Amino acid sequence: MNKLARYRRVISITAILLILVTLSNHSYAETEEPFKLEAKSAILLDAITGEILFEKNIHEKLPPASITKIMVLLIAMEDLDSGKIKLDDKVQVSSNAERMGGSQVYLEAGETQILDDLLKAVCLRSANDAAVALAEHISGSIDVFVQRMNDRAKELGMTNTHFKNATGLPDPEHLTTAYDISLMSRELLKHPKIHDWLTIYMTDIKVGKNKDVTQTLVNTNKLIRDYQGANGLKTGLTNDAGHCLAASAKRGNLSLISVVLGGPTSNSRFSESKKLLDFGFANYESLPICRKDEVVKKIKVSKGKGNIVNIVAESDYSLLIRKGDSREIEKEIILPEKINAPYEKGQKFGEIVLKNNGKEVGRVNLVTEEGMNKASIIDMFKKVTTMFLGNSK
Incomplete structure (x- = not known):
């Protein structure tokens, strides 16, 4: 092995050792306890x-x-x-x-x-x-x-x-x-x-x-x-x-x-x-995002006794953040434009997706505030009649 090759080998080994020491120190810093406890x-x-x-x-x-x-x-x-x-x-x-x-x-x-x-x-x-x-x-x-x-x-x-x-x-x-x-x-x-x-x-x-x-x-x-x-x-x-x-x-x-x-x-x-x-x-x-039963949106109902349903948050939801971190949270509400009856109270139809700097950090289920039965023929007739009379005024 010539002097140049031997020199390169020593430099490579030294670099690897430095990287390992750096990684070892970084790992210790990340896992080091902030304080000691006597409890088991x-x-x-x-x-x-x-x-x-x-x-x-x-x-x-x-x-x-x-x-x-x-x-x-x-x-x-x-x-x-x-x-x-x-x-x-x-x-x-x-x-x-x-x-x-x-x-x-x-x-x-x-x-x-x-x-x-x-x-x-x-x-x-x-x-x-x-x-x-x-x-x-x-x-x-x-x-x-x-x-x-x-x-x-x-x-x-x-x-x-x-x-x-x-x-x-x-x-x-x-x-x-x-x-x-x-x-x-x-x-x-x-x-x-x-x-x-x-x-x-x-x-x-x-x-x-x-x-x-x-x-x-x-x-x-x-x-x-x-x-x-x-x-x-x-x-x-x-x-x-x-x-x-x-x-x-x-x-x-x-x-x-x-x-x-x-x-x-x-x-x-x-x-x-x-x-x-x-x-x-x-x-x-703790950064509050929504409260349980908070109305997020009203959406249309097809084939139901009613025409509109309130969509609410399934539970309280907060994001835990370190003090000093970004508080700019993006909320994406994922819901259909309308839903079909019948459905039950508390049935899931969507989600709030939460992102911080483009990274997903949480989800909240969106559910119906009340249940609704499918409309009968009589219900449909009443709806059509009401719509006709309203349009004729």
């Missing part, structure tokens, strides 16, 4: 879009302690919305609920509690006896309710979750992940009514068969009192689980959810949740 597992995400902003071991299966009760509350809220249960329901407390132990409000077997107060006891004190009384009222037995918890978890895509009880009390098979907790937390926050309980800092309820004992409930989630915009969610603590917290907060249009599992101390779960939320609020903003 943690996640931060946008509550509206579900976009993950920070993660640490988010799919590691861990005991969740009383964060379990987020699923209890979700099922309760869904049943309240459907009318299956009501806030003034009188709930008979069983001996099974009475002997739950752990965090409790000391319900007595045979006493009657209104459902509203049970929700307060679950949200503020994380009361195991109240959670079991609530579960038994909803499903008739704790076993049936826990099965419903697991079924709902599957529906939400919580693939690494298995519930064995409604309390979070220790069981080696009772496991979930920070990511799965974020999924059920997002779903719970779709029910605005839940904040009526989650944001209470202190209140009283009466317990006992004679309602002669006052239990003062203080919210175990300290962020409700000392973090701007905090509006939930749930603490958890057992020896196996460590100190846990699923937290939520809203400032302006931005709603965030953080989850920390396996913290070493109570203070750490709150301080690390604040770190996560602070990071989100400092670096991101």
